[in-house]
Amino acid sequence: MIVVDELRKHFQVHRRPPGLAAAVRSLLRRRYETVKAVDGVSFQIERGERVGFLGPNGAGKTTTLKVLSGLLHPSSGKVTVNGHVPQRREPAFLRGITLVMGQKQQLMWDLPPAETFALNRAIFDVPRARFDATLRELDELLGIGPLATKPTRQLSLGERMKCELTAALLHQPATLFLDEPTIGLDVAMQLSMREFIRAYNQRHEATVLLTSHYMDDVVALCPRVIVIDGGRIIHDGDLKALVKATHPDKLVSFRPTAPVDGDDLARLGRVVRHDAARVVVEVPEDRLREVISHLLATLSVADLGVEDPPLEDVMRKLFKHGAAAPAPDGPAAP
Amino acid sequence: MNAGATLRAMPTLLRVGFAETIAYRAEFVIWMLTTTMPLVMLGLWTSVAAEAPFQSFTQADFVAYYLAMLIVRNLTSSWVVWQINEEIRQGTLSMRLLRPIHPFAGYAATHLSAVPLRALIAVPVAVILLVSSARGVLVDSVGDAALLVASLPGAWILTFFVLVMIGTCAFWVERSMGLFDVYLGVFSVLSGYLVPLALMPRWIQVVAEHAPFRYMLSVPVEILIGRLHGAEAATQVAIQWAWAAAAVLGAHALWRAGIRRYEAFGA
Incomplete structure (x- = not known):
């Protein structure tokens, strides 16, 4: 110990x-x-x-x-x-x-x-x-x-x-x-x-x-x-x-089976990637359910998945705030 | 680590140290060349004493003195200052500190295991020359021979731990090699390495008697070539061992203080 x-x-x-x-x-x-x-x-x-x-x-x-x-x-x-x-x-x-x-x-x-x-x-x-x-x-x-x-x-x-x-x-x-x-x-x-x-x-x-x-x-x-x-x-x-505390957004990714309009995507969240092979959109966690339902209802998608953001992004965000920012879970108990 | 465990580890430490010495072949040849200073001094003084003895030294005495010096120097010197200085500065000491054995035991094993190989060529040649050219003056009593045998490890321990202390100064100063240069100057004069102390001005002899340096080289050399006998030799060897004990204690105290300042740079 x-x-x-x-x-x-x-x-x-x-x-x-x-x-x-x-x-x-x-x-x-x-x-x-x-x-x-x-x-x-x-x-x-x-x-x-x-x-x-x-x-x-x-x-x-x-x-x-x-x-x-x-x-x-x-x-x-x-x-x-x-x-x-x-x-x-x-x-x-x-x-x-x-x-x-x-x-x-x-x-x-x-x-x-x-x-x-x-x-x-x-x-x-x-x-x-x-x-x-x-x-x-x-x-x-x-x-x-x-x-x-x-x-x-x-x-x-x-x-x-x-x-x-x-x-x-x-x-x-x-x-x-x-x-x-x-x-x-x-x-x-x-x-x-x-x-x-x-x-x-x-x-x-x-x-x-x-x-x-x-x-x-x-x-x-x-x-x-x-x-x-x-x-x-x-x-x-x-x-x-x-x-979750630092970067509460999730990455929704899918393979479009038909062309997707960029403006439509932008309404869902921040577009991280948009090409013929893959679309990745960053979505606040509380809107996740709504976004996925919308995607499935309006677009033609395959291989739909939800991921956490890469830890590198989390760290970048965390250190940009520096120690001055409130720690997600507060400092460790002594 | 307790003494028993250190002793059990020692054969392996010595064996691996020996293997390392063999691996650094070039370094070991250079080392042999750097300990040939007595031969230079030998050439110089034998020509000075060619016509007539210089003070109490005949030409044969100079030959015996510097050959004996070559032998003792080869058996007792080490490069531990350089090693400790580098390990502290570069942070590689960290690896040594992670092992449950006192770092001094590790250093001692490395340097002891190098002695046989480093002395391999110089010492047998010097011994043969010494015996063939100066048999008349060499140590001849069993008692003095025993004192000679006792004085060699005494000289090794004293030299080694004084060098350890200089190396340990790297905890405080950025390079302890500068201190070593100063030390080497004083050592060369007061140990009898360059010139026999008997030929030095009286005041230098007095200083030498109260400093540790003559016990590193001159005392074993003087016993070997029959210039120090019986009770006087015994007293000198006792003083030498007292200095050696002081050096061991001093090195430990300095190390304990220094290790608190260790910053493990880069490691």
């Missing part, structure tokens, strides 16, 4: 304008500025939950993950992960968590991943039999096979990510912090990563806290999302509720 109470992490950042004169001035006198990366964040995550952590760049997502995994000392506030205070980095705490960063690696660059696996087995003190069993399980889920014996530098990004995940999970942590785990991966690899994360979560009742720029990752994996902006939580709860 993860408990975060009024977490703050502030950094002192050295500011210097460009140019030689500024460089010399900064030698004599430095200007520092406090950046509030995380500014009073509170939430709780129960064992086995899969939670998406969303927010624009610099919102404080990664900083929060780093505090939760014990890399950063909080400026103030209380954090416990599985009963441990992360920044103490006690062995029992570190054995229970893992942090996977899509842009950083723990695999040793010039050696095959198998060497990192062996190193982690020794460092995490995993008994040989359990290590072999876990490696077999991860191989079955990820299909590492012969990759483990090729030097890391010769692996493709996707292959490397599989091995990174294996190295990160060999000690069977109960809590997974995943920071952009699918960044740079092709669609097929993204898909198999998602399947893997879900399978691991279900097999081990593992808690997953995930940040990703790919909204599909979040939609596919996380029933609950925490949205953070400017270091503060602006939504914590059900993903569907967030979509």
